Amino acid sequence: xxxxxxxxxxxxxxxxxxxxxxxxxxxxxxxxxxxxxxxxxxxxxxxxxxxxxxxxxxxxxxxxxxxxxxxxxxxxxxxxxxxxxxxxxxxxxxxxxxxxxxxxxxxx
Amino acid sequence: xxxxxxxxxxxxxxxxxxxxxxxxxxxxxxxxxxxxxxxxxxxxxxxxxxxxxxxxxxxxxxxxxxxxxxxxxxxxxxxxxxxxxxxxxxxxxxxxxxxxxxxxxxxxxxxxxxxxxxxxxxxxxxxxxxxxxxxxxxxxxxxxxxxxxxxxxxxxxxxxxxxxxxxxxxxxxxxxxxxxxxxxxxxxxxxxxxxxxxxxxxxxxxxxxxxxxxxxxxxxxxxxxxxxxxxxxxxxxxxxxxxxxxxxxxxxxxxxxxxxxxxxxxxxxxxxxxxxxxxxxxxxxxxxxxxxxxxxxxxxxxxxxx
Numbered sequence: 001x002x003x004x005x006x007x008x009x010x011x012x013x014x015x016x017x018x019x020x021x022x023x024x025x026x027x028x029x030x031x032x033x034x035x036x037x038x039x040x041x042x043x044x045x046x047x048x049x050x051x052x053x054x055x056x057x058x059x060x061x062x063x064x065x066x067x068x069x070x071x072x073x074x075x076x077x078x079x080x081x082x083x084x085x086x087x088x089x090x091x092x093x094x095x096x097x098x099x100x101x102x103x104x105x106x107x108x
Numbered sequence: 109x110x111x112x113x114x115x116x117x118x119x120x121x122x123x124x125x126x127x128x129x130x131x132x133x134x135x136x137x138x139x140x141x142x143x144x145x146x147x148x149x150x151x152x153x154x155x156x157x158x159x160x161x162x163x164x165x166x167x168x169x170x171x172x173x174x175x176x177x178x179x180x181x182x183x184x185x186x187x188x189x190x191x192x193x194x195x196x197x198x199x200x201x202x203x204x205x206x207x208x209x210x211x212x213x214x215x216x217x218x219x220x221x222x223x224x225x226x227x228x229x230x231x232x233x234x235x236x237x238x239x240x241x242x243x244x245x246x247x248x249x250x251x252x253x254x255x256x257x258x259x260x261x262x263x264x265x266x267x268x269x270x271x272x273x274x275x276x277x278x279x280x281x282x283x284x285x286x287x288x289x290x291x292x293x294x295x296x297x298x299x300x301x302x303x304x305x306x307x308x309x310x311x312x313x314x315x316x317x318x319x320x321x322x323x324x325x326x327x328x329x330x331x332x333x334x335x336x337x338x339x340x341x342x343x344x345x346x347x348x349x350x351x352x353x354x355x356x357x358x359x360x361x362x363x364x365x366x367x368x369x370x371x372x373x374x375x376x377x378x379x380x381x382x383x384x385x386x387x388x389x390x391x392x393x394x395x396x397x398x399x400x401x402x403x404x405x406x407x408x409x410x411x412x413x414x
Contacts, residue, residue, distance in 0.1 A: 034379035056171050057381035058207055060238050064279065071206040072238035075171065090279065095234045096379070097277035098322050 003035065028052060031073070031093075032060050036101035043083060045108045050080040059093045159197035160188060161223045161309070163346030163379060164366035166235065167216040168206035171256060173369035173382035174390055177206075181219050184367045189224045196226035197263050200276065201346035201364060202233030202311030204245075213244050233311040233347065234274040234283075242275065258289050260296050267300055269293065271310035273325045283312035284324040290330050297334045305340040313345045315354060315361050318374040323348055335359060348380070 025047035030037045032054040043049060051061045053073040056063055061070040061079050070079035083089065083105040093099035130350030162184060169177045181295035200220070205212035220228060229252065236245045244256050257272035271293065272284035279403065285293070300306070308314070314331065325331075335341045341359040348370035354361040369390070370383045377383075 004385060034381075055379075056173070057379070058235070058238070068238055072235070074207060074208075092277065092279045093278055094238060094240070095247070096319065096322055097279060097281050100279045 002033075026050065030054055031099075034059075034096055034099055036099060039100070040102045040104070042104040042106060045084055045086055045105050046082065047105070048080050048082045049103060050077045050078055052076070058095060059099065060095055061091055062094045064090045064092065114386055157191075157193065157195040158266065159195045159199055159307075161199045161201060161344055161364050163201040163311075163364040164203040164233065164349055164368055165200070165219075166203055166206045166366065166368035167214060168209060168212035168217070169368055169382070171369075171382055173384045177368045178215060178219060180390075181216075181367050182222075185219065185223045187223070194225050197223045198223060198228050199268075199270075199309050199344065200228060200230040201309050201344055202231050203235040203346060203366075204230065204233070204385040206235055206368075208236055208242075208244050210244050213248055217248060229261075229268070229270060229309075231270045231272055231310055232274055234277075237275055256289075256292075258285075258292065266305045266307055268307045268309070269296065271308060271331070273310045273312045273314070273328075278318055279324075281326055282316065282319065282322055283310075283328075285325065285327050286330060293331055294334050295336075298360065300338070302337050303343075306335060306338050307342045307344065308335065309343060309344040312347045313352070313361070313363055314343050315350055315356075317348065317363075321374065321380045323374065323380065332359065348374075349383075 017058055025044055027043050027049045028030055029051045053059050053075055057073050058072040058074050060072055070082040073079055079101055083103060084106045086105045089103040091101055122219045165181050166177055204216045230249045232242060232245045258270055260269040271285060273285055312325050313323055314325050314328040339358055343361045345363045349361050349366035351365055370379050372383050
């Protein structure tokens with residue numbers, strides 16, 4: 001479903017990677033209106049991915065494979081996880097399981 | 109006190125406002141009848157109530173929809189404590205806290221200790237177990253269930269079953285019980301005669317109110333298949349912060365109001381988050397929805413939300 005082609009559908013993440021190759025790479029996902037935005041993100045290995053909740057309702061970021069788990073994020077709270085290993089990481093909000101997302105990590 | 113719902117009244121419930129302080133249940137002829145508390149009529153139900161249901165206290169919430177959630181819980185408690193006849197049992201149907209924090213549980217516990225409405229029974233809401241294992245919740249409330257969360261007990265010849273449908277969510281899914289809990293429920297109910305009144309309580313609604321908002325329980329049908337042979341089943345849930353009721357055969361489904369803040373009606377707005385209402389409205393909404401026993405059926409007060 002998510003082929004490597006998808007990596008090129010997210011040029012922002014890739015540009016960030018290219019533009020800041022010497023610094024720690026980072027990527028931000030905004031949680032708003034009960035959605036992870038963007039829902040699917042592709043990053044290079046070693047990237048710090050930060051989720052920021054902009055809803056008045058708390059959300060969580062919970063890996064389906066137990067690789068990462070945030071506390072309940074209240075409005076304006078952030079959660080950061082560094083993705084070191086290439087692979088596909090699916091996650092959901094454990095308060096609102098309709099909210100799902102995927103982080104695809106590609107080799108640097 | 110031979111009071112029954114009549115179907116039209118039951119349907120009227122669905123149009124009612126959310127708000128209110130708690131829901132009282134009285135047992136009459138084996139049928140449990142919910143009596144919503146209104147602040148102007150705390151003691152109008154006759155007889156000693158069988159139990160009280162409160163829900164969604166969300167201690168820790170502090171946003172615009174209600175900056176003083178401990179305050180409205182205190183008001184709820186004062187309202188119940190002022191009743192002439194108080195029940196010997198209180199059920200909290202979850203979301204005791206907002207963010208599952210230890211300090212929030214401590215505050216909730218401290219406030220609920222003032223409630224003079226008998227033994228407190230709880231089930232967790234998804235807000236109570238955001239730490240995954242539910243460590244904070246089970247550390248305080250796990251004893252009744254050997255840390256499983258689900259359990260049953262008898263009170264005044266009524267069989268009460270507390271269920272957990274807020275853990276181990278599947279992606280895109282609804283609430284769920286899981287195979288272990290369902291097997292336990294089947295065995296627990298198998299030992300009861302069909303004439304035993306049954307009360308089931310769980311946080312998320314046990315029928316699908318709005319799938320896209322997760323307002324339902326994916327494997328509820330299996331649980332209901334064990335319950336259909338009973339003559340009187342009352343299923344009590346919270347989660348949606350408003351009263352919605354449905355009757356299906358001998359099974360009455362009823363969601364309680366929150367003591368913290370309202371949520372939008374199903375499908376209205378971005379999602380099932382806190383609903384901000386105009387200043388002064390919250391209190392008004394908390395206090396004006398009531399159902400009273402009148403002659404042979406329940407009468408609803410005429411105050412509704414728009």
